[in-house]
Amino acid sequence: MKKFTSRKFWMAVVSAAVILGNEGLGLELPIESIMTVAAVAISYILGESYVDSQKSDNKN
Known part of the structure; x- marks a missing residue:
């Protein structure tokens, strides 16, 4: 359900x-x-994907 609130998801939907x-x-x-x-x-x-991956790398 979290995917449907993602800004990346909605950007892809609007572009499509x-x-x-x-x-x-x-x-x-x-x-x-x-x-x-x-x-x-x-x-x-x-x-945004790059930033998210950097955030997850820093958490670990």
Whole structure:
């Protein structure tokens, strides 16, 4: 249940929704905008994962 409250999870969900919404619903967003959203989401998720791993290493 904790996974559903994760900011990383929701960032991935929102990014996927934007990409799928653009393709499936025909939002006609520029591809540069979609790639920017995806790049920000990926960077955020990777950065937070690194920070989380460093925190868990310091606890042990």
